[in-house]
Amino acid sequence: MGRIVVALGGNALLKRGEPMTAENQRRNARVAAEALAGLCETEQTVITHGNGPQVGLLALQEVLNTDIEDYPLDVLVSETMGMIGYMIEQELGNILPFEHHIVTLLTMIEVDPDDPAFGDPAKFIGKLYTADQAKAAATANGWTMKVDGAHWRRVVPSPKPKHIVQTQAIEWLLEKGATVIAAGGGGIPTMHKSPTDHRLIGVEAVIDKDLASCLLAKVIGADCLVIATDTDAVYLDWGKPGQRGIRSITPDALDSYEFPAGSMGPKVEAAQDFARATGQRAVICALGDVPAAIRREKGTTVDIHAGETTFH
The missing domain is CATH 3.40.1160.10 (Acetylglutamate kinase-like)
Structure with a gap:
């Protein structure tokens, strides 16, 4: 077990x-x-x-x-x-x-x-606001607000x-x-x-x-860290015509790419950290794919022993 x-x-x-x-x-x-x-x-x-x-x-x-x-x-x-x-x-x-x-x-x-x-609150919490709503909420509550996509949200400190x-x-x-x-x-x-x-x-x-x-x-x-999210893998060029889902990659190879700080970035960082620190593998996948991803059939596996990067 x-x-x-x-x-x-x-x-x-x-x-x-x-x-x-x-x-x-x-x-x-x-x-x-x-x-x-x-x-x-x-x-x-x-x-x-x-x-x-x-x-x-x-x-x-x-x-x-x-x-x-x-x-x-x-x-x-x-x-x-x-x-x-x-x-x-x-x-x-x-x-x-x-x-x-x-x-x-x-x-x-x-x-x-x-x-x-x-000193730099950056973790989004709570509901979405328009720019005017965000300004009013910040003034009324003393909150720090930042842009999250097309909206604004409250941000708070997120220490490690x-x-x-x-x-x-x-x-x-x-x-x-x-x-x-x-x-x-x-x-x-x-x-x-x-x-x-x-x-x-x-x-x-x-x-x-x-x-x-x-x-x-x-x-x-x-023995394994599984990060279940709302996408089925880690993608390069996400949202573009040539997007590619990574099947297997080393943590060092992942350093060559950038991922959004508010979404996939922390997941990739956590997977890299775990794989490097323990020599065990980390998996990023969709929730419904967890069992198959553990068997290396779906998702993205981050493994120091992965060898050449492969894609779905």
Whole structure:
């Protein structure tokens, strides 16, 4: 039995442009569970997931409720981790045998207080705005807003993950045969109160889910990191007539290409990091293709032993 980390992309619970209703999220959780249930039965599996739309909605709800003080982002991340984890856990449980345990673990991840991300917020969260709406929201709430395609969205700091507090607990659960849902939304951002006071405090930031998943896969000794997204592979010249889907490539060969920072870029970076650090392979694929991609039949495999780059 191998050990695999599967990072679910934004399409796990909410597709772009889809209304953020509980019914839609529940339906998408069921699709994810159906895609991953077989893997959970045969491998030690950790499932991570994004939370950008959900944490953005909670932050907006806090702003609209003027009767109470706004909750910080670390608390909102923990709320989304519980909500999304609950949905995935329940839908998986409705497919897997009753005796197969599934655990959603609220996961704290330490970040560096000197991380340059705090000086340059760049992580998109929440709803889309027009230019005029974005200006009004920034003025009213003190938010930083940036362009995301044809719209504007709120951005917050996204420091790199340093240490996963619950690593040992995750390993214990895997060794007992449980499927673990952890590090949702990149984990709850925390840091030491001061250089001499090692008590943990929350941080007003969000951690990139793919980089957190990569760190988790490395520290628990995963045999494979799977990054499931809404495209079936990593493409060169995406959207152009000559676009090509990569089937197999080394992490060094990937350095020759550039990928969008707000979408495929972090996924490629995480795959490269994992492959280089561990000598194991990383896979980027569509959610429904996860089992086939692990068998190297679909998706993009990033492997230091890949040899010459091949295409679909």
